[in-house]
Each structure stands twice: as C-alpha cells, then as structure tokens.
Amino acid sequence: MDNIRYDFEIEKDDFERAGEASSSIKKILRQLGLNSGIIRRVAIAAYEAEMNLVIHSNGGSIVIEIDPRKVTIFANDKGPGIKDVKLAMKEGYSTASDRIREMGFGAGMGLPNMKKCSDDFSIKSILKEGTFIVMKMFLKDGD
Ligand SMILES: Nc1ncnc2c1ncn2[C@@H]1O[C@H](COP(=O)(O)OP(=O)(O)OP(=O)(O)O)[C@@H](O)[C@H]1O
Ligand SMILES: [Mg+2]
Numbered sequence: 001m002d003n004i005r006y007d008f009e010i011e012k013d014d015f016e017r018a019g020e021a022s023s024s025i026k027k028i029l030r031q032l033g034l035n036s037g038i039i040r041r042v043a044i045a046a047y048e049a050e051m052n053l054v055i056h057s058n059g060g061s062i063v064i065e066i067d068p069r070k071v072t073i074f075a076n077d078k079g080p081g082i083k084d085v086k087l088a089m090k091e092g093y094s095t096a097s098d099r100i101r102e103m104g105f106g107a108g109m110g111l112p113n114m115k116k117c118s119d120d121f122s123i124k125s126i127l128k129e130g131t132f133i134v135m136k137m138f139l140k141d142g143d
Contacts, residue, residue, distance in 0.1 A: 004032075004066040010053040010077075015103070018054045021062045022047035025073075032066065035143045041117040042071050045135050048110035049075035055100055057131065070119075073135045081127040089115065089123070 006028060008021035026043040046062060053060045053075060060077025082088045089111050096106025115121040120136040 004028075006064050008050075008062045008064075010050055010057075010060055010062055012054065012057060012059040014054055018051060019047060021050050025062075025064050028064070029066075029071070034071075034139070038071065038137055038139065038143050041137055042073065045114045045117040045137075046073055048114050049073065049133060049135075051105060052110055053077050055096065055105060060130065068139070070139055071137045073133075073137075075131075075133040075135075077130045077132075079128055079130050081129055082125040082131055083127060085123055085125050 006025070008024065010021060011017070022043055025046045026039060029039045029042060042064075046064070050062055053062070057077035058079045060075065063074040063076075065072040065074075087093055090108070091112045092108040094106045094108035096108075100106050111123070114133065114135060117137070118135040119138045120134075122134045123131065124133075125131040
C-alpha cells in the first residue's frame with residue numbers, strides 16, 4: 001500500500017463546517033477497511049484537534065497520513081500559540097469563553113483526549129507563530 005495523504009484547511013470560528021474534516025477522515029479510514037478501534041481513536045483525536053483550530057486558533061490545517069504501519073495526524077495552525085503547554089495539557093484546563101461553553105465546548109478535555117487516543121503524541125507551540133501537534137496511531141497486524 002502506498003502512503004495516503006489528505007489535507008484539510010480549517011478556518012477560525014467556522015462552526016458551520018466544524019467537524020467536517022474529522023468526519024471525512026473517519027470515512028476514509030472506513031473505506032480503507034481499518035479496524036473500528038483505530039478508526040475511533042483517530043476520529044476522536046482529529047475531531048478534538050479540528051475543534052481546537054476552530055475555537056482557539058487563527059486557522060490552520062489537519063493533515064492525515066496513512067502508511068502500512070501507522071496513521072499520523074498533523075494539526076498545525078497560524079497562532080496565537082499556547083503560553084503554557086504543560087498547563088494546557090491538564091484535564092479541565094480551558095480558556096474557552098462563556099459563549100463557547102454555552103455551545104458545549106470548553107471542558108478542557110480535548111488535548112488530554114488527543115494524547116490518550118495516540119500511541120505517540122507531540123505538541124510544540126510558539127507564541128504568535130502557532131501550535132504544531134503530531135499524533136501517531138500504530139497499526140497492528142490485522143488492522
Ligand atoms: N490550537 C490552539 N491554539 C491556541 N490555544 C490552544 C489551542 N489548542 C488548545 N489551546 C489552549 O489549550 C486549552 C486546553 O485545550 P483543550 O482542547 O484541552 O480544552 P478546550 O478546548 O478548552 O475544551 P474542550 O476541548 O474540552 O472542549 C484551551 O482552552 C486553549 O487555551
Ligand atoms: Mg479543545
């Protein structure tokens with residue numbers, strides 16, 4: 001199997017289309033016939049990453065790569081960056097506004113869930129530049 005790559009542009013505050021990229025990713029993995037456990041983890045991680053780009057970033061992209069060994073999700077944005085990544089990774093930490101909380105977001109669980117869903121998780125953030133997340137889910141024989 002050749003490596004497969006899909007790019008999704010995510011726009012800031014675009015609640016109309018929010019969730020479309022992660023739904024498409026889910027469909028792609030289903031069509032590839034990957035097992036439901038892996039699909040579930042990728043879909044959750046991609047959804048949380050997508051929502052964070054919509055809610056907290058100035059826009060960016062979600063890229064998914066599938067190779068015979070793993071699924072990799074890249075979430076990159078154009079800022080504003082995260083001041084304290086260690087704090088942002090804590091369960092329950094959120095800077096979401098009241099308006100965002102009324103929409104059902106802002107539990108402060110997105111980043112911890114992304115990490116939980118990944119076999120390998122890395123996050124790098126540079127203030128004013130952006131946040132760069134790489135998540136890997138390894139495929140086992142039979143996935
Ligand atoms: N891409 C990003 N750019 C800037 N800040 C971010 C980004 N992603 C997360 N953050 C910051 O990290 C905090 C924690 O993110 P996390 O996804 O865990 O929770 P949340 O988005 O606030 O709530 P939830 O994901 O549960 O709806 C956010 O409130 C925000 O301050
Ligand atoms: Mg979030």
